[in-house]
Amino acid sequence: MAQSGETHAKKYSVGILVVSDSCSSGVSTDKSGVNLREVINNNEHYLAENYAIVPDDIPSIKEKLIQWSDTVGLSLILTTGGTGFSPTDVTPEATREIIDKDASCLTQTILLESLKITKFATLSRAVSGIRKNTLILNLPGSKKGSQESLEIVLPVLKHALDLINDVKNDVKKDHIEIQKEPHHHQHQHHQDQHQCPHNHSKSRVSEKDMLNKPRKSLYPMISVQQAIDIIQSESTNLETESVFYMNALNRVCAEDITARDPLPPFAASVKDGFAVKLTQNQREYLQNNSIDTKFIFDVIGSSNAGDNLINMDLKEGQCVKINTGAPVPLKSDLVIQIEDTISLEKDSNNADKKIEIVSTSTCGGVHSGKIELKLGQDIRPIGFDIKIGEAVVKKGMIIRAPQIGICATVGALELKVYKQPIIGLVSTGNELMKPEEVKLNSGKIRDSNKSLLFCAAKSLGIENIFDAGIATDDPDTVFKVFKNAFENSDVIISTGGVSMGDKDLVKDVLEKDFGCKIHFARMNMKPGKPTTFATCEFNGRKKLIFALPGNPVSAIVTFNLVVVPCLKKLMGYTNPFFTEIKVRSEFDAELDPRPEYHRCWLQWPKLENQIEFEYPKAYSTGNQHSSRLLSMNEANVLVILPGRTEAKTRVTKGEILTALLIDKI
Numbered sequence: 328m329a330q331s332g333e334t335h336a337k338k339y340s341v342g343i344l345v346v347s348d349s350c351s352s353g354v355s356t357d358k359s360g361v362n363l364r365e366v367i368n369n370n371e372h373y374l375a376e377n378y379a380i381v382p383d384d385i386p387s388i389k390e391k392l393i394q395w396s397d398t399v400g401l402s403l404i405l406t407t408g409g410t411g412f413s414p415t416d417v418t419p420e421a422t423r424e425i426i427d428k429d430a431s432c433l434t435q436t437i438l439l440e441s442l443k444i445t446k447f448a449t450l451s452r453a454v455s456g457i458r459k460n461t462l463i464l465n466l467p468g469s470k471k472g473s474q475e476s477l478e479i480v481l482p483v484l485k486h487a488l489d490l491i492n493d494v495k496n497d498v499k500k501d502h503i504e505i506q507k508e509p510h511h512h513q514h515q516h517h518q519d520q521h522q523c524p525h526n527h528s529k530s531r532v533s534e535k536d537m538l539n540k541p542r543k544s545l546y547p548m549i550s551v552q553q554a555i556d557i558i559q560s561e562s563t564n565l566e567t568e569s570v571f572y573m574n575a576l577n578r579v580c581a582e583d584i585t586a587r588d589p590l591p592p593f594a595a596s597v598k599d600g601f602a603v604k605l606t607q608n609q610r611e612y613l614q615n616n617s618i619d620t621k622f623i624f625d626v627i628g629s630s631n632a633g634d635n636l637i638n639m640d641l642k643e644g645q646c647v648k649i650n651t652g653a654p655v656p657l658k659s660d661l662v663i664q665i666e667d668t669i670s671l672e673k674d675s676n677n678a679d680k681k682i683e684i685v686s687t688s689t690c691g692g693v694h695s696g697k698i699e700l701k702l703g704q705d706i707r708p709i710g711f712d713i714k715i716g717e718a719v720v721k722k723g724m725i726i727r728a729p730q731i732g733i734c735a736t737v738g739a740l741e742l743k744v745y746k747q748p749i750i751g752l753v754s755t756g757n758e759l760m761k762p763e764e765v766k767l768n769s770g771k772i773r774d775s776n777k778s779l780l781f782c783a784a785k786s787l788g789i790e791n792i793f794d795a796g797i798a799t800d801d802p803d804t805v806f807k808v809f810k811n812a813f814e815n816s817d818v819i820i821s822t823g824g825v826s827m828g829d830k831d832l833v834k835d836v837l838e839k840d841f842g843c844k845i846h847f848a849r850m851n852m853k854p855g856k857p858t859t860f861a862t863c864e865f866n867g868r869k870k871l872i873f874a875l876p877g878n879p880v881s882a883i884v885t886f887n888l889v890v891v892p893c894l895k896k897l898m899g900y901t902n903p904f905f906t907e908i909k910v911r912s913e914f915d916a917e918l919d920p921r922p923e924y925h926r927c928w929l930q931w932p933k934l935e936n937q938i939e940f941e942y943p944k945a946y947s948t949g950n951q952h953s954s955r956l957l958s959m960n961e962a963n964v965l966v967i968l969p970g971r972t973e974a975k976t977r978v979t980k981g982e983i984l985t986a987l988l989i990d991k992i
């Protein structure tokens with residue numbers, strides 16, 4: 328099928344089959360097929376990809392229809408010709424033999440309208456039907472008749488193809504458009520005849536259903552690792568896009584960036600000093616110290632950064648004054664830093680005319696002693712830092728400040744990076760007021776989760792975060808707010824409404840109103856047990872939904888644990904997971920039956936006191952209740968405490984435990 332349903336820009340593929348003995352044998356020229364092709368191609372939703380002429384012969388017609396449907400996968404086939412009453416007219420018979428489903432209302436609609444134009448319309452035996460995902464429509468053989476017939480049903484054809492292909496996008500919009508058509512024909516199917524999962528204004532979840540919920544969760548409790556695996560298998564790297572390098576911060580590079588020129592592009596001086604050309608004696612001195620020679624040079628010019636003195640003719644015993652980064656004349660043997668020279672003669676401007684190398688101190692302080700020089704010293708040859716063609720930023724690297732600098736160095740201005748997901752945030756709960764509300768009404772609290780998750784996503788470098796609103800605890804509002812999130816984002820993160828209460832509506836709304844698949848709804852961890860993950864297709868796009876628990880700590884801990892690796896994968900990270908380290912517990916704790924992610928901050932033992940390797944110390948942030956967001960203050964690790972067993976009921980200070988790094992240390 329040519330229509331993937333991903334975007335509306337895609338067109339349905341159409342085949343035009345001219346059924347005519349005379350056209351097939353070349354006695355006459357096809358006009359109606361060519362005309363239909365033009366009509367179809369003038370419509371934004373279709374593209375006539377195939378065109379053929381076959382004789383009025385059942386096997387030939389069938390063969391083409393089957394091939395176009397089964398092998399080519401066309402969405403629509405329009406036949407023209409062979410639908411009348413003459414003995415050779417067999418198009419309806421051939422069509423009827425190969426269709427799986429009848430779609431005769433389309434033909435009847437054409438008949439009803441055509442009768443208004445000509446009584447002869449009644450002499451058509453045309454058939455329409457569906458084979459696999461292909462709609463096949465018999466049209467009359469005349470140019471005028473076939474065009475008029477097609478135009479009668481054209482307004483509903485796209486909708487019919489959307490339904491055949493299960494493309495749920497814009498079904499409502501299509502309904503409205505079709506109703507607006509001046510010649511619209513009674514469109515029989517309504518919601519009760521086909522599933523338009525989100526095309527309703529009220530939720531399908533009733534308050535009564537909620538009261539009849541089972542008392543125990545029917546969802547199995549899965550491990551955090553299982554949950555992560557499921558989420559990872561549902562998320563793939565997003566597409567790539569090209570962005571200006573200065574806007575690429577925090578994005579993941581999607582293809583190697585290579586250097587188009589070397590750096591330095593010319594041999595450059597590493598020091599401020601002199602680029603010298605040695606005499607024969609001086610060279611020999613460097614090879615065997617026995618020769619007694621002085622290192623005296625005439626200064627014949629100067630090379631500053633930005634100059635182009637590469638080809639300067641430097642003779643033995645001559646040198647140029649040079650600055651750091653300036654081009655070294657090709658004939659130079661080495662650069663000597665100014666600190667290791669003395670001036671023997673100056674010109675009237677006080678510039679050196681003759682110099683002598685008196686020491687070869689590397690630390691800059693002049694002292695007498697053996698002169699040790701190396702050919703090529705303090706010269707960065709061409710390509711020393713970057714070779715031409717070298718991959719300077721590699722696919723999969725996260726673009727941070729150094730990479731931006733490297734791109735500037737090599738002049739890579741447009742970078743191919745992975746797209747970022749658009750995140751939609753939903754808060755649920757009757758008790759929630761906006762943080763801006765100064766005075767809290769009775770029974771209310773401020774919504775902290777929205778701001779918390781907004782900033783958590785932002786600190787990952789995600790730019791597009793959509794606030795879908797606060798849903799109060801009634802199905803219609805939950806449906807409406809989620810719909811807003813679905814319409815405006817691809818990864819929806821909600822908090823609250825996922826545990827066992829009759830007001831915990833989120834899972835029901837996701838399933839019943841959006842046709843979501845709930846992959847899991849309970850994780851064996853504390854905090855965060857009711858964490859729910861679902862996926863669905865909405866307007867032709869895959870949506871990932873994280874319905875996190877309402878308790879603020881549960882929300883942020885599960886965000887870190889399962890949402891962050893997902894977002895990283897979408898954004899192209901090659902390793903989307905947290906770094907695990909070993910830590911020494913600085914606290915005692917009773918174990919919970921569920922593995923607990925204890926919020927801690929780390930301190931490294933002072934180096935001078937260390938005799939041998941010491942684990943960093945993990946200090947608890949205090950009361951770990953899932954409502955107490957203060958337990959995240961200063962926390963940079965989640966220390967994993969194992970689930971309680973008979974054999975092990977507590978951890979004690981000094982134990983070595985595993986921790987996940989969730990922030991800077």
Ligand SMILES: Nc1nc2c(c(=O)[nH]1)N[C@H]1C(S)=C(S)[C@@H](COP(=O)(O)OP(=O)(O)OC[C@H]3O[C@@H](n4cnc5c(N)ncnc54)[C@H](O)[C@@H]3O)O[C@H]1N2
Nearest residue numbers: 754756774775776823824825826827831856876877878881
């Ligand atoms: N009978 C059971 N009750 C509960 C269970 C259970 O298994 N059986 N699980 C508990 C666990 S564990 C958690 S965690 C919570 C999760 O509950 P929900 O996700 O349904 O969240 P709510 O009930 O809507 O809210 C919980 C708590 O968080 C506060 N909250 C909610 N949203 C926000 C927000 N945006 N900003 C600040 N605070 C928020 C809310 O007021 C509640 O206090 O369920 C247990 N119950």
Ligand code: MOO
Nearest residue numbers: 854855856881953
């Ligand atoms: O799992 Mo809940 O998140 O304990 O509070």
